[in-house]
Amino acid sequence: MRHTLSTFTEALSKEGIDSLLGAYRAARDERANLNAFLSTGTVMPLRPEGPLAGIPFAVKDNILVRGEPCTAGSHILDGYVASYNATVIEKLLGAGAVVFGKTNMDEFAMGASTENSAFGVVKNPLDMSRVPGGSSGGSAAAVAAGLCVAALGTDTGGSIRQPAAFCGIVGLKPTYGRVSRHGAIAMGSSLDQIGPLTRTVEDAARILEVIAGHDPYDATTVDQPVPAYAATLSKGVSGLRVGVVQEHFSEGLSLEVRARVEEAIETLRAKGVDIVDVSLPHAPLALAVYYTVMPCEVSANLARFDGVRYGFSDTSAETVLETYERARSAGFGAEPKRRIILGTYALSAGYFDAYYMKAQRVRALIAQDYERAFEKVDAIIGPTTPTTAFRIGEKSDDPLAMYLSDIYTVPANLAGLPALSVPYGVGHESGMPVGVHITSKAFDEETMLRIGYALERAV
Amino acid sequence: MADHIDIDHVARLARLSLAPGEREKLAKDCDAILAYIDQLSSVPTEGVEPLLQTTGLRNALREDGGEHIVAEHLVTSAPRHDDSFVRVHTVLRKKK
Numbered sequence: 001m002r003h004t005l006s007t008f009t010e011a012l013s014k015e016g017i018d019s020l021l022g023a024y025r026a027a028r029d030e031r032a033n034l035n036a037f038l039s040t041g042t043v044m045p046l047r048p049e050g051p052l053a054g055i056p057f058a059v060k061d062n063i064l065v066r067g068e069p070c071t072a073g074s075h076i077l078d079g080y081v082a083s084y085n086a087t088v089i090e091k092l093l094g095a096g097a098v099v100f101g102k103t104n105m106d107e108f109a110m111g112a113s114t115e116n117s118a119f120g121v122v123k124n125p126l127d128m129s130r131v132p133g134g135s136s137g138g139s140a141a142a143v144a145a146g147l148c149v150a151a152l153g154t155d156t157g158g159s160i161r162q163p164a165a166f167c168g169i170v171g172l173k174p175t176y177g178r179v180s181r182h183g184a185i186a187m188g189s190s191l192d193q194i195g196p197l198t199r200t201v202e203d204a205a206r207i208l209e210v211i212a213g214h215d216p217y218d219a220t221t222v223d224q225p226v227p228a229y230a231a232t233l234s235k236g237v238s239g240l241r242v243g244v245v246q247e248h249f250s251e252g253l254s255l256e257v258r259a260r261v262e263e264a265i266e267t268l269r270a271k272g273v274d275i276v277d278v279s280l281p282h283a284p285l286a287l288a289v290y291y292t293v294m295p296c297e298v299s300a301n302l303a304r305f306d307g308v309r310y311g312f313s314d315t316s317a318e319t320v321l322e323t324y325e326r327a328r329s330a331g332f333g334a335e336p337k338r339r340i341i342l343g344t345y346a347l348s349a350g351y352f353d354a355y356y357m358k359a360q361r362v363r364a365l366i367a368q369d370y371e372r373a374f375e376k377v378d379a380i381i382g383p384t385t386p387t388t389a390f391r392i393g394e395k396s397d398d399p400l401a402m403y404l405s406d407i408y409t410v411p412a413n414l415a416g417l418p419a420l421s422v423p424y425g426v427g428h429e430s431g432m433p434v435g436v437h438i439t440s441k442a443f444d445e446e447t448m449l450r451i452g453y454a455l456e457r458a459v
Numbered sequence: 460m461a462d463h464i465d466i467d468h469v470a471r472l473a474r475l476s477l478a479p480g481e482r483e484k485l486a487k488d489c490d491a492i493l494a495y496i497d498q499l500s501s502v503p504t505e506g507v508e509p510l511l512q513t514t515g516l517r518n519a520l521r522e523d524g525g526e527h528i529v530a531e532h533l534v535t536s537a538p539r540h541d542d543s544f545v546r547v548h549t550v551l552r553k554k555k
Contacts, residue, residue: 079538080536081536083532083533083536084532176513176514177513177514177516190511190512190513216521219516219519219521220512220514220516220519222514222516282502285498285499285502287495288495288496288498288499289499291492291495291496292496292499299473303474306474307538308537308538308539308545308547309536309537309545310536310537310538311538312538313538313539317548318548318549319548319549319550319552320547320548320549320550321474322548323547323548324474325474325475325476326476328473328474328475329475329476329477329478332475334481334484334485337475337477337481337485338485338488338489338492340473340475341464341466341469341470341473341475341485341489342464342489342492342493344469344472344473345464345469345489348469348472354500355496357509358499358500358502358504359496359499360509360510360511361504361507361508361509361510362499362502362504363509363510364507364508364509364510365502365504365507367510367513399488399491399492400491400492400495414510415513416512416513416514442513
């Protein structure tokens with residue numbers, strides 16, 4: 001354990017790689033603790049016998065760690081220090097894990113490139129001229145660069161899976177209700193889930209075992225037994241039926257991603273998987289639904305950042321209205337403002353039915369498409385992203401182009417389903433990693449992990 | 460549909476005051492996004508119940524208790540506070 005920890009502290013101090021990437025901020029208390037542990041061997045992690053004993057973790061900076069600043073990548077939380085641990089942090093610490101640092105992210109988890117942080121751009125460790133994806137870009141970059149063993153991220157429309165694909169690592173979004181959101185700064189409350197970013201499928205399985213389960217502090221968690229995911233990984237995939245969605249191979253999918261995903265499908269077929277064509281006819285509408293429902297939820301969730309309760313406040317304000325307006329106007333960046341404006345508009349009198357309720361009805365159609373598909377298949381496979389990691393600055397001036405990065409990941413959030421991105425080789429043009437996306441039935445993370453494990457073994 | 464946002468009205472509702480350059484850029488971006496999501500208006504959804512949440516859970520109740528003692532920290536998180544109170548500025552101003 002001591003060896004593992006010192007390897008990672010050395011990696012962190014090497015030529016300031018963390019500041020080069022812009023991915024990472026070491027946790028204050030933990031850094032002091034670690035230094036004491038490494039120099040004297042006297043301070044031990046809490047539970048040396050736990051299943052994750054001594055494993056250095058990085059945590060996305062929208063998940064509360066008691067005593068640590070939590071910024072959500074925004075100036076509006078300047079000066080805020082978390083008063084309690086998120087449930088996932090309690091569970092990790094209880095399993096012996098070491099919270100090593102907090103990772104940079106798109107402001108309030110809004111973005112697909114981690115260029116939208118108030119604390120600077122995060123770079124892709126595989127090619128520093130490219131983005132690491134987002135919004136959990138700091139977590140993905142930290143894992144890919146070897147600055148931690150694993151990281152936690154949050155996923156509202158693809159924010160774990162898309163950066164995992166861009167950085168060549170594994171990213172898992174659990175079923176909605178599988179993992180507690182208590183202590184995660186909310187973005188879209190009907191969509192958000194916390195999940196792991198790891199180097200291997202087995203690591204993701206082991207971490208999900210620890211963080212999953214019902215939590216009295218999150219009334220949307222479901223009381224379902226948590227299987228021993230890691231134990232069933234090697235059961236093999238022969239006899240499984242896996243669906244390929246025709247709508248996923250339409251225009252917009254780059255040739256290099258398409259080629260790798262088709263190879264992955266052939267690999268599964270060779271392992272005895274029955275590959276079946278399925279149709280999700282409403283899938284092309286998912287992004288339009290998402291960009292209606294999510295801003296509505298954002299506008300409600302971000303109302304709490306008012307300059308009164310926590311974080312940044314303009315001291316020159318004289319009335320409470322000025323306190324609100326000045327804190328929010330100076331504290332939020334462009335993307336949160338854009339989504340607050342859109343959501344406020346869509347929820348305002350006269351527009352609620354036409355936008356919010358209409359989108360929720362189309363969302364029901366998308367979920368019904370999946371129900372029908374899962375009558376025929378055990379899981380669905382496709383690309384995680386239309387392209388590999390793009391260049392820094394390439395899409396930062398065009399919000400709609402950026403939003404299209406999430407086109408294959410958003411449907412799982414809308415339908416509440418679990419999904420996994422597994423690296424499968426690199427694109428022949430860009431030389432950057434390609435992610436294969438596997439979706440399974442609600443609360444059946446086991447099947448997608450088994451398929452991911454089989455693919456990982458085949459690369 | 461594809462409406463134009465009355466940006467000043469919506470910003471007021473959202474408690475945002477926008478700088479002039481920022482205001483125009485936001486209005487333009489929001490109109491483009493509204494034009495994109497307008498594709499939903501032509502989807503037939505008669506008789507489809509909206510999917511507001513995916514777990515189907517209803518009324519998840521628990522005992523009413525206060526075991527989560529962080530009140531002191533929460534109050535001291537406020538930018539302006541006095542002992543155990545959060546301070547706010549004037550809510551109503553006298554007419555001059």
